[in-house]
Amino acid sequence: MAETQKKSGFAVMVGRSNVGKSTILNELVGSKVAITTPKPQTTRLPVQGIVSRPEGQVVFVDTPGIIQKSRDSLTQRMTKSAKDSLRDIDVVLYVVDPTRHIGDEEKAVMRMLEDVTKPKFLVINKMDLPEGEREFQDYYDDLQGLYDGTFEVSGKTGKGLDALLAAVFEKLPEGEPYYPEGQLTNMPSERWVAELIREKLFLRLREEVPYSTHVEVEELERREDGTMYVKATVYTTEERYKRMIIGARGQGIKEIGSSTRHELEAVMQTKVFLDLNVDTDPHWVDRME
Secondary structure, X not given: OOOOOOEEEEEEEEOEOOOOHHHHHHHHHOOOOOOOOOOOOOOOOXXXXXXXXXXXXXXXXXXXXXXXXXXXXXXXXXXXXXXXXXXXXXXXXXXXXXXXXOOHHHHHHHHHHOOOOOOEEEEEOOOOOOHHHOOOHHHHHOOHHHOOEEEEOOOOOOOXXXXXXXXXXXXXXXXXXXXOOOOXXXXXXXXXXXXXXXXXXXXXXOOOHHHHEEEEEEEEEEOOOOOEEEEEEEEEOOHHHHHHHHOHHHHHHHHHHHHHHHHHHHHHOOOEEEEEEEEEOOOHHHHOO
């Protein structure tokens, strides 16, 4: 018998901000390739997570959430990035949160998807929550006829993701893998470390401060003694935010650095020296790639 031709392709995940796309991506890949926080706008640029199976390879693309109200340059760039991700893909996963009603942001995502001719799946997340907390489930159930399939999942527990993955593979075209088996993301190591630091910033800081920040890793190298040396700078837009990030007697940036270092050491299985600094640059958005 002839060997079954493998499949490969791209599945982009879209949705309003903070519906759990990054959590779903990490669960599908089986590793933390995208940062997650309870705050909106955590994902700023598309993140690719790679799933390789005997039947082939699917590259999932996690996109920034759509936010309608804010018109700052960062949000505009994130929205454009999400729209651009819909080009040259094979499957679209429209992720929704049944604890939130359909508002302007949700309608904006639906308009984005109207002209997409590739297979589209409606993915209803957070099904691990009690039914009483999913009070808008019926609204999303009514959308099912507009999509090629509907999947009730939980990014937190993994419920329903096997069925979703199988359906994605079914819709992919035949082709060779894009990445070697075992590779989980195409994100450069420097960017992944920068994103991890930014995650800790989001988790520690309140209100508008995290959204004024950007992280760049200038050095990432393994030294002769096996230690991983990381030099990174947190950029923020104003001096007052810089002072808030550093904290009294440097306690704030020390805690952010410590939590980042502990996670890096767990992932890299080696000692990490993190040289973390804070600086101001009101134009850091212009350097986002």
